Amino acid sequence: MTDLSGRVALVTGGTRGIGLATAKALAEAGATVVLTGRDESRAKEAAAAAGASAGLALDVTDAKAVSTLVRGVAKEHGKLDIVVANAGIMEDALLGMIKEDLVDTTLSTNVAGTLHTVQAAARAMMRKKTGAIVVLASIVGEYGSAGQTVYAASKAAVANIARSAAKELGRSGIRVNAVAPGVIDTDLTAGLAEDAKADNIARTPLARLGAAEDVAKAIRFLVSDEASFVTGQVLGVDGGLVL
Ligand code: NAI
Numbered sequence: 001m002t003d004l005s006g007r008v009a010l011v012t013g014g015t016r017g018i019g020l021a022t023a024k025a026l027a028e029a030g031a032t033v034v035l036t037g038r039d040e041s042r043a044k045e046a047a048a049a050a051g052a053s054a055g056l057a058l059d060v061t062d063a064k065a066v067s068t069l070v071r072g073v074a075k076e077h078g079k080l081d082i083v084v085a086n087a088g089i090m091e092d093a094l095l096g097m098i099k100e101d102l103v104d105t106t107l108s109t110n111v112a113g114t115l116h117t118v119q120a121a122a123r124a125m126m127r128k129k130t131g132a133i134v135v136l137a138s139i140v141g142e143y144g145s146a147g148q149t150v151y152a153a154s155k156a157a158v159a160n161i162a163r164s165a166a167k168e169l170g171r172s173g174i175r176v177n178a179v180a181p182g183v184i185d186t187d188l189t190a191g192l193a194e195d196a197k198a199d200n201i202a203r204t205p206l207a208r209l210g211a212a213e214d215v216a217k218a219i220r221f222l223v224s225d226e227a228s229f230v231t232g233q234v235l236g237v238d239g240g241l242v243l
Contacts, residue, residue: 004026008074009033011023024050031082034047085117118161183210
């Protein structure tokens with residue numbers, strides 16, 4: 001089992017789904033984990049459920065709040081080793097139906113929110129010249145998806161935040177990678193029609209939807225020393241769906 005004892009980790013959007021499973025997986029591997037959620041009481045409840053040391057309120061669209069929180073966590077624990085920029089939203093809209101506020105909320109949460117988190121993480125990790133960051137891309141960001149142009153564009157941007165930050169931060173000992181999940185069974189995909197889920201399963205070589213824990217295990221690998229020479233990668237966690 002991956003050993004993360006002595007590491008300090010931060011997971012955004014950790015109150016449910018992939019974020020909660022990741023917080024749990026990192027805590028089980030021995031890391032001291034801080035998770036965040038938009039609602040403080042839900043963040044505290046999730047922290048207790050995940051075995052995390054704290055649950056804090058954070059909206060990742062607020063750059064100043066992200067910077068203050070990340071600096072505070074690093075100060076309290078003396079360092080910050082791992083950051084998982086997981087918070088994200090998905091709303092479908094066909095091209096003709098895309099409204100400006102959907103563009104704004106999707107880009108400000110998925111792109112700017114991830115960017116704020118990576119920037120703050122890099123600042124906190126730079127001093128110790130070590131750290132691992134993972135961001136949440138998506139297979140649709142790599143291959144596109146009808147009815148998901150805005151979301152797919154946002155996730156393509158997220159993948160390129162990982163690639164660019166990896167190039168910039170490598171010499172500071174900081175690795176940056178992305179995971180690109182397929183269809184994972186969480187609240188985000190709960191609205192998918194049953195026939196769409198069945199169609200995805202039929203096209204997936206591993207013949208099932210993903211679980212949040214499947215993604216959490218891939219993230220745990222990427223932030224661990226097992227991935228010590230891996231940076232700038234976008235790791236598919238999709239059961240082979242895109243093959
Ligand atoms: P989810 O909807 O279950 O959880 C998303 C989390 O992000 C929630 O805790 C939510 O409160 C938080 N969040 C949303 N906006 C926020 C904001 N402005 N500030 C702070 N927190 C915010 O979704 P799920 O499935 O766990 O997704 C996690 C990440 O994985 C997202 O970035 C999503 O785009 C990505 N992903 C999910 C896939 C899936 O099939 N479930 C597939 C590919 C990527």
